[in-house]
Amino acid sequence: MNMNTSHNWTTASIPVLTGKIIVVTGGNSGLGFEAVKAFAEKGATVIMACRSVSKGENAKRLILELFPKAIIVVSELDLADLKSITAFSNRFYEQYSSLNILLNNAGIMMGPYCLTKDGFENQIGTNHLGHFALTGLLLPMLKKTPKSRVVNVSSIAHKQGVMDFSNLLYENGSGYTPMKAYGRSKLSNLLFTYELQRFFEKNKIDCIAVAAHPGVSDTNLFQHAASKWVMSILKPVFSLFVQSASMGVLPELRASVESFAKGGEYFGPKGKGEMKGYPVLVNSTNDSYDLDNAKKLWEISEKLTKVVYS
Ligand SMILES: NC(=O)c1ccc[n+]([C@@H]2O[C@H](COP(=O)([O-])OP(=O)(O)OC[C@H]3O[C@@H](n4cnc5c(N)ncnc54)[C@H](OP(=O)(O)O)[C@@H]3O)[C@@H](O)[C@H]2O)c1
Structure with missing residues (x-):
């Protein structure tokens, strides 16, 4: 099947998910909220992992108004705090015995320089190291769940990314x-994502690692990108390029449930510049496939988080 031309993939393509256990980080806002809503509508048990439980409970209430039978459990998770990640994982092991999909969605963008609780630069600490630690801690559960999946959320902005391990x-x-x-x-x-997929293959683990990006989507992510005043001026221009959160989430959803998806694939919007549109397979930069950098990042991430994959 050609995943790029066959049809416009929408939430209608999501199969019934009754009995599936799904964790969505940052599930209270923006794309994460849309993902929780879509999974819950299809009958999954969704663990909405949020740094603010009260925001999570509010978001859950909104979804229950739409889908009263939705099974959503709010669970505290601060990705900028290794203790909180460990506590989340411990609670998860107490309550569940499988994990079908781990959607590593939460993220922050372009705040001023500051540190996580463990002293890591906040954006790399939250967006990468927090999810690296969470995935490693949940690995035994992913291993024992047949055909499990980890989905990491990247961005067009990865093209500007440069690794400097010094x-x-x-x-x-x-x-x-x-x-x-x-x-x-x-x-x-x-x-x-790509190193995790190699790890799964090497260790014959029945799990795949897939990535996705949402193009440019209207969420709370842009709160630090410019001042409110600048944003109010840019808004009319911005709205020409931006899509709704319910469209922007589709690549994450497709990466999570597409039965034809293979480990190491990357989904994004099919429109011009991948800024908006229905989800299709897209390419990431050559740098993102650099084996040396992937290995170095993995090793340093294990060292910093003290979460060792085995
Ligand atoms: N929107 C876009 O155009 C766009 C483009 C490219 C990539 N992305 C990616 O999409 C993902 C979702 O972002 P979004 O656009 O939906 O933004 P959003 O509306 O700001 O949602 C981000 C979510 O991440 C949570 N979060 C932030 N820091 C956290 C932490 N330390 N621990 C746990 N959760 C934390 C937020 O919690 P609070 O509500 O408590 O802040 C919120 O639930 C991010 O990974 C982002 O990089 C978005």
């Missing part, structure tokens, strides 16, 4: 710009 985390802010760090975090999401 100063991966912009120590003391040296060399930091909000855009450079965001680009590096999103390139890391892809390097990690």
Whole structure:
């Protein structure tokens, strides 16, 4: 089947998901919220992993108004805090015995230089290291679930990403710009996805790693990209390029459930510049396939998070 021409893939293509256990990070807002809604509508048990439980409960209430039978469990997860990630994982093991899909969706973009609780630069710490630790901690559960899947969310901005292992985390802010760090975090999401897929293959684990990006979607992500004043001026221009969150989430959803998807594939919108449109297979940069950098990133991520994959 040609996944790029056959039809316009929408949520109508999502199969029944009754009995499936799905974790969505950042499930209370934007694309994550749309993903939780779509999975829950199809009958999955969705764990909405949020740093703010009250925001999560509000988001859950909104979805229950639409789909009263939805099974959604709000669970606290702060990806900028390794203790919180461990606590989330421990709670998960107490409550569930399988994990079909781990959708690593949460993210921040272009904030000022600051550190996570563990002293990592915040964008790389949250967007990459937090998800690296979470995935590693949930690995035993993914291993024992047949045909499980990890989906990482990258961005067109990965094309601006440059890896520099002599100063991966912009120590003391040296060399930091909000855009450079965001680009590096999103390139890391892809390097990690492809290395994870190689890890699964090498260890004969019945799980695949897939990536997706949403083009440019109207969510809360842009709150740090420019001041409110600048955004109010840019909004009319911005709206020409941007798509709704319910469209933007489709590549993540397709990457999560497409039965033809293979490990190491990357989904994004099919429109011009991949900014909007229905989800299809897309290409990432040559840098994202760099085997050396993927290995280095994996090793340094294990060292920093103290989560070792085995
Ligand atoms: N929107 C776009 O055009 C676009 C483009 C390319 C890639 N992306 C990617 O899409 C993903 C989703 O972003 P979005 O556009 O839906 O933005 P969003 O509306 O701002 O949602 C981001 C989600 O991530 C959560 N989050 C942030 N920091 C966290 C942390 N430390 N621990 C746990 N959760 C955290 C947020 O929680 P709070 O609500 O508490 O802040 C929120 O739920 C991100 O990975 C982003 O990089 C988006």
